[in-house]
Amino acid sequence: MAPLLQARGITKRFGGLTAVSDVSFEIEKGSIVGLIGPNGAGKTTFFNMITGLYTPSDGDMIFNGQRINGTKPSEVTKLGIGRTFQNIRLFAHMTALENVLVGQHCRMHTGLLGTLFRTPSMRAEEKAARQKAFALLEYVGLGRNSADEMAKNLPYGDQRRLEVARALATDPKLLLLDEPTAGMNPKETDALTELIYRVRDERDLTVLLIEHDMKVVMGISERVTVLDRGIKISEGLPREVQTDPKVVEAYLGTGHAAKGKGGGAPVFDKA
Numbered sequence: 001m002a003p004l005l006q007a008r009g010i011t012k013r014f015g016g017l018t019a020v021s022d023v024s025f026e027i028e029k030g031s032i033v034g035l036i037g038p039n040g041a042g043k044t045t046f047f048n049m050i051t052g053l054y055t056p057s058d059g060d061m062i063f064n065g066q067r068i069n070g071t072k073p074s075e076v077t078k079l080g081i082g083r084t085f086q087n088i089r090l091f092a093h094m095t096a097l098e099n100v101l102v103g104q105h106c107r108m109h110t111g112l113l114g115t116l117f118r119t120p121s122m123r124a125e126e127k128a129a130r131q132k133a134f135a136l137l138e139y140v141g142l143g144r145n146s147a148d149e150m151a152k153n154l155p156y157g158d159q160r161r162l163e164v165a166r167a168l169a170t171d172p173k174l175l176l177l178d179e180p181t182a183g184m185n186p187k188e189t190d191a192l193t194e195l196i197y198r199v200r201d202e203r204d205l206t207v208l209l210i211e212h213d214m215k216v217v218m219g220i221s222e223r224v225t226v227l228d229r230g231i232k233i234s235e236g237l238p239r240e241v242q243t244d245p246k247v248v249e250a251y252l253g254t255g256h257a258a259k260g261k262g263g264g265a266p267v268f269d270k271a
């Protein structure tokens with residue numbers, strides 16, 4: 001089967017700094033893949049090249065058989081790539097429901113005339129959109145009570161879920177999650193991990209996640225790719241990556257790893 005996403009020799013330079021250097025990797029359709037690495041490794045830069053925020057300096061980014069280098073973020077969303085951000089980027093003063101509706105907007109068909117004259121087809125589309133938005137809120141575990149709450153007033157864990165709902169509202173084939181459990185307590189983390197499995201299994205999605213919590217990323221990912229200072233230093237099954245000396249060294253070098261108890265594989269601390 002052809003990979004859903006393929007990075008071929010992707011490089012990103014910012015002036016004299018090479019943030020991502022000649023990285024190639026593939027994501028199989030239907031898989032959950034973790035992208036890890038110490039701070040400044042180039043993970044978010046890599047995400048930004050997939051979603052069109054940055055254009056690669058070199059290399060090709062292929063999604064679903066199509067080269068997407070230089071494609072605008074809104075077009076990338078339409079092609080089927082949804083994302084959440086490291087620092088939550090909700091519309092703070094809009095309600096939870098409105099945030100999801102914004103996500104859905106890229107899939108709506110009503111043109112300017114329909115919006116101006118509120119044609120029956122536009123009203124029908126609006127109604128269907130609201131129903132779908134409610135359903136998505138429920139799907140991610142935010143009940144109807146949260147729908148009319150302003151995003152900024154939701155508890156932190158719920159804001160992260162709302163970001164996932166908004167990303168799902170764009171009907172993605174590939175979902176990119178940038179540190180989805182950052183700042184969450186263990187219970188919220190478990191619930192979000194469960195949600196990631198569900199979106200993959202029930203919504204036929206492929207998931208790429210950046211995650212600093214090693215327990216989460218090693219537990220949920222089927223494959224893991226490791227960047228260090230812009231270079232791909234390792235990839236494979238979580239247990240292979242976890243014991244790869246290059247990975248251990250990269251993390252030890254930055255003080256992000258602690259030795260595992262009882263002489264076992266290293267257990268990485270949260271960054």
Ligand SMILES: Nc1ncnc2c1ncn2[C@@H]1O[C@H](COP(=O)(O)OP(=O)(O)OP(=O)(O)O)[C@@H](O)[C@H]1O
Pocket residue numbers: 014017018019037038039040041042043044045046086
């Ligand atoms: N827009 C930019 N302009 C200049 N340098 C940038 C830009 N974006 C990222 N960088 C640099 O690129 C390098 C990689 O940063 P990036 O944010 O991709 O790392 P990361 O692996 O996501 O780190 P973290 O885990 O801390 O979020 C860093 O040295 C960063 O300072």
